[in-house]
Every structure is written in structure tokens, then in C-alpha cells.
Amino acid sequence: MNAGCFCLHFTASQVRVTTIQNRNFFREGASNLINDNYDEALLIARLQAGDKAACAECIEIHSPTIYRLALRLMQNETEAEDVLQETFINAFKAIEKFEGRSGLGTWLYRITHNAAMMRLRKPQKYFLSVEETLSEEDGAIVPKQLFDWCCLPEEDFESDEVQNKLEQAIYALPEKYKSVFVLRELEGLSTQETADSLDLTTSAVKVRLHRARLHLRDKLSPYFTEMAQASEKAT
Amino acid sequence: MKPETCEHLLDDLSDFLDGEASEEVCAEIERHLADCENCRVMVDTLHKTVLLYHELPQPELPEDARQRLYQSLDLEAYLTAK
Numbered sequence: 001m002n003a004g005c006f007c008l009h010f011t012a013s014q015v016r017v018t019t020i021q022n023r024n025f026f027r028e029g030a031s032n033l034i035n036d037n038y039d040e041a042l043l044i045a046r047l048q049a050g051d052k053a054a055c056a057e058c059i060e061i062h063s064p065t066i067y068r069l070a071l072r073l074m075q076n077e078t079e080a081e082d083v084l085q086e087t088f089i090n091a092f093k094a095i096e097k098f099e100g101r102s103g104l105g106t107w108l109y110r111i112t113h114n115a116a117m118m119r120l121r122k123p124q125k126y127f128l129s130v131e132e133t134l135s136e137e138d139g140a141i142v143p144k145q146l147f148d149w150c151c152l153p154e155e156d157f158e159s160d161e162v163q164n165k166l167e168q169a170i171y172a173l174p175e176k177y178k179s180v181f182v183l184r185e186l187e188g189l190s191t192q193e194t195a196d197s198l199d200l201t202t203s204a205v206k207v208r209l210h211r212a213r214l215h216l217r218d219k220l221s222p223y224f225t226e227m228a229q230a231s232e233k234a235t
Numbered sequence: 236m237k238p239e240t241c242e243h244l245l246d247d248l249s250d251f252l253d254g255e256a257s258e259e260v261c262a263e264i265e266r267h268l269a270d271c272e273n274c275r276v277m278v279d280t281l282h283k284t285v286l287l288y289h290e291l292p293q294p295e296l297p298e299d300a301r302q303r304l305y306q307s308l309d310l311e312a313y314l315t316a317k
Contacts, residue, residue, distance in 0.1 A: 056305070056313035063304065067296040081300045085307045092308065148276045150283045157287060166291050185288055210249035217284040224280075 040104055047095045055092060062105055063088075065187050066112045072182045073116040075171050083119065087112045102196040106189070109197040113179055120175070149224035156227060169219040173212055180205055181212035240267060241274055252282055 038061075046054035063084060070083035091111050098107060156162070173181060184194040184205060191209075195202045244267055250256040251264050268275050298317060305314040 052310055052313055055308065056310055056315075059304065059308075059310075063301065064293075064296050067300070068294055071294055077297075077300075081303065084296075084300070085304055088304065088308055146273050146276045148279055150279045162287075163291060166287060185285070186291070186293070206249065210246075213249060213281060213285060214245075216288070217281045220284060220287075221280060 041100070044095070044098065044100060044104060047092070048098070055088075058104070059088060062108050065105070066108060068187065069109060069112050069179070069182050070116055072170055072178060072186075073113070073175075074119065079119065083112060083115045086115045090115070103193065106193050106196040109183060109189075110199065113198060117175075147221070147225040147228065149221065149228040152224065152228050152231060156231070165220060165223055169216050172219060173215055177208050177212035177215060180208040181216075184209050185212070241271060244271075244274055245277070248278065248281060251278075252285060 043054055043057060047058060066087050067080060067084050070087075071077065071080035074080045074083060087108060091108055098104075102110075170178065170181065179198055180194060180200070183189045183197055184191065189197065191202045191205050194200070195205045198205070200208075244264055247256055247260050247264065251261060256264070264278075268278060301317075302311075302314060305311050
């Protein structure tokens, strides 16, 4: 415990407001190609008519997110690129059958997820729509590290080493949490969009997101605790 | 505080951080945090973890991979410079 480290203690209201603002900021960044003039129904109609310019538009809008999802799932740039190509090849082949029950993006992310899982040869159980509660998960997560490392100077969190640690911690997440975390937390999809992309219920998405966050906090805490303790000793 | 209260709080923390917890749950968590140092640290570090990921630079699709994607789809004619 670090009872003396109060410098970055948030009040409950601050915690909620800051987190929401960050997510909204992030969503704007993730969808900067989808502006007020974007007409998804028209784009889908053009894709279904075989309009190649529409294919290029679709690629420009969705390939960044698809690549990042594939990269985080495959942990390998070459394989992520293969999944990216496979996604668009399969999507443009199947676009005539796309009925628009979900958004074009969520449909594409589902194809990406399935393509990545096929390559990883994971059991199909994660494709099933399931209701989940915390008690049904594989054991409760008991926080192991309770040292408040938030007091580290902000610049200490901005190094390449820290960013690598953050990426590595994503890679170490169990598969079932990783896809949810990438789409919901990093790509800024809504809970419903994430659920549609992964064929999950919204409650399952919420449970998996929470689990992912707890895993990541536990994974990162020893590293940041060591940094904070070294910083305390130095001062 | 009883340990089971801490575990109960843990279940609701993401809803709390995302502003999706009910007023009743928020009030319960805030009351608990006032007295439980372990849970206060837990909330702070979980919140910081979420913020760090929101600020994490996103990997970009490499330009050569983008070009190969257009080639694989026979769409080179529509490839525009970034």
C-alpha cells in the first residue's frame, strides 16, 4: 500500500467525467473520415452495384480500424496484413448478401475477427452469443497490486517503453477479452456496435470490457509500482 | 469494510468509471471509497489504466501494406496518395 501517495487521487465525479470526455475525444479521432456528408446506405448500394470507386472509399474509411484489430489479434504485421486483405476480399464477394441489419463497419469487423480467429485456430465458442455475468467467468479477479502508482509524473507515462508495455499487455489478454477491448476501448465503438461485431450480447461486452481492464491494470501495476517506488527513493 | 463489500464494488467499477452506474450505485461506491484505502487505490489505478489506453498512439496501416491491399483487390487505379 502507498498511503502517502495522494497526488493523483480523483474524486468520484472527476473519475466519471474525465473518462467519458476521453472516450468521446477518441471516438472523434477514430471516425474522422465519416463526416456529415457520409451516406452509408448509398455507399452500400454502390458497393452492391460493383462500383470500384465505392470499394476504394470503403477501404479508406475502414482499413485503419481493421488493420489495428487484426494486428492486435495476430500480434504480427504480416499476418495482420493477410487478415486485412482477406477481410476485404471476402466482404466485397459477399456484399450482395449484406442486408444492412448492422452497420457496414460492424459487419466488416466481424469478418476480420472471424478471419483472425480462423488463423489462430481458436475454438468457435467465442462466436456464440452468450449472456455473461461476472460469476460465470473463469474465477474472480482479485487485484494483486494495491500501490498507488498514479502519482508518477505525466512524462513518465509517455515514454516509448511505457507504450510498448501497454501494447504487450494487450497481447497478453485472453482472446475473449482482447477483441472486446480493442473494439470498445481503443476503437471507440459503442457497446452495441461491439456486440454486433462479435456476436455477443451487450451485457457480455460490458463484462468482458471490465475483465480486460482489470487484467490490464494487474499486468501493468508491478511495472508502474517499481517505477513509482524508485522515484520515491530518488527524491 | 468487509471484503465482500470490496468485491461487490469491483464488479461495478467499470460502469462507475464510464458514468453508466445508477445514482444509487455511485453513492454506494463513493461512501465505500471514503473509508476503504485499498478500493480508492484500485479506482485510481484502474482509471489511470483506462486513460493511458485512451491516449496510446494507434498503430497506422503502413503505406506499402495499403498499396498491396489495393493490388490484391485489383483496385490500383483507385489508389490515391495519402
